[in-house]
Amino acid sequence: MKITQIKVPFPIEYGRGRGTNAYLVEGELKILVDSGLDSEENRRFIRKTLEGEGAWDLDIILLTHGHLDHFSLGTYLQRETGATLMVHEADSEMLADYSSHFSRWFEEIYEHAVEGGFDPGILGEARLKLISAASILSRSASYETFTEMSLAGGAVSAIHLPGHTDGSVGVVVGDSVFCGDVAIEGSTAVRDLKDEFNSLEKLKVFNKVYPGHERSPLVRKDIEALESHFVSRLEEVLRVTKGGATLKEVVISLYEGINSDQASYRLILPINQAIAYLKYLEAEGFVEKKGGRWHSFRERISSPVA
Ligand SMILES: [Zn+2]
Numbered sequence: 001m002k003i004t005q006i007k008v009p010f011p012i013e014y015g016r017g018r019g020t021n022a023y024l025v026e027g028e029l030k031i032l033v034d035s036g037l038d039s040e041e042n043r044r045f046i047r048k049t050l051e052g053e054g055a056w057d058l059d060i061i062l063l064t065h066g067h068l069d070h071f072s073l074g075t076y077l078q079r080e081t082g083a084t085l086m087v088h089e090a091d092s093e094m095l096a097d098y099s100s101h102f103s104r105w106f107e108e109i110y111e112h113a114v115e116g117g118f119d120p121g122i123l124g125e126a127r128l129k130l131i132s133a134a135s136i137l138s139r140s141a142s143y144e145t146f147t148e149m150s151l152a153g154g155a156v157s158a159i160h161l162p163g164h165t166d167g168s169v170g171v172v173v174g175d176s177v178f179c180g181d182v183a184i185e186g187s188t189a190v191r192d193l194k195d196e197f198n199s200l201e202k203l204k205v206f207n208k209v210y211p212g213h214e215r216s217p218l219v220r221k222d223i224e225a226l227e228s229h230f231v232s233r234l235e236e237v238l239r240v241t242k243g244g245a246t247l248k249e250v251v252i253s254l255y256e257g258i259n260s261d262q263a264s265y266r267l268i269l270p271i272n273q274a275i276a277y278l279k280y281l282e283a284e285g286f287v288e289k290k291g292g293r294w295h296s297f298r299e300r301i302s303s304p305v306a
């Protein structure tokens with residue numbers, strides 16, 4: 001199997017030059033793992049790149065998960081090339097209607113954030129900005145869903161890796177895996193940290209782990225570094241909540257430089273992440289919420305995977 005990494009830039013309005021890693025996997029089938037954000041510029045870029053590789057006649061666009069920065073350019077490719085767009089069933093509602101998915105996600109955060117001391121006005125501003133961006137970028141696509149899948153006579157398959165999203169998968173090719181945003185060098189956004197720890201464990205058996213952003217490929221020690229990062233974040237949360245703390249206080253202690261003057265939408269991911277840490281610790285019996293404040297009972301995490 002031939003693997004070609006394609007760095008698809010973020011459109012300029014999203015800034016920060018982070019971009020999405022897509023991967024062209026060629027054997028019996030031509031498979032594109034993930035795509036990137038849709039924009040006129042990116043359409044020209046991906047077309048030119050795939051044509052240059054002799055792979056404009058794609059068979060399949062296989063998504064590691066249902067986030068916009070992985071699927072939205074894929075919906076353009078699906079229409080233009082006729083390739084089959086595939087996503088795990090648990091993330092399929094994101095392709096069906098990203099705006100409603102996004103609104104539901106936001107409402108959950110909003111409730112916790114207001115209770116946790118954030119200014120409803122600033123959060124409302126963030127909601128408007130993010131929801132309008134999500135609705136501009138979401139375009140209906142024809143797609144197929146799977147819970148298990150195997151392609152090219154078993155040469156390509158998927159393992160379920162929930163944690164970043166419920167429907168995140170790793171695309172397995174030999175001793176390599178394409179993991180989307182389950183593992184990114186340094187840190188990654190999590191929805192469910194317990195699932196995430198289990199999924200990281202599963203990634204350790206692979207020789208090469210190809211992530212959806214930043215440096216690629218990663219190896220086992222990068223996965224272990226990510227686990228340690230989460231454990232130290234959890235311990236920081238335990239420390240901050242020792243005498244009781246609001247969600248806002250937890251966010252500020254985890255993310256230096258975060259304050260209420262921050263561009264409102266930049267607060268949302270840190271809030272989301274802090275909520276995931278607190279929920280994990282609550283489920284493990286390490287913290288408890290009383291009257292809108294979080295209180296911890298211990299200082300150390302013995303093992304990330306119970
Ligand atoms: Zn993602």
Ligand SMILES: [Zn+2]
Nearest residue numbers: 067069181212
């Ligand atoms: Zn991503």
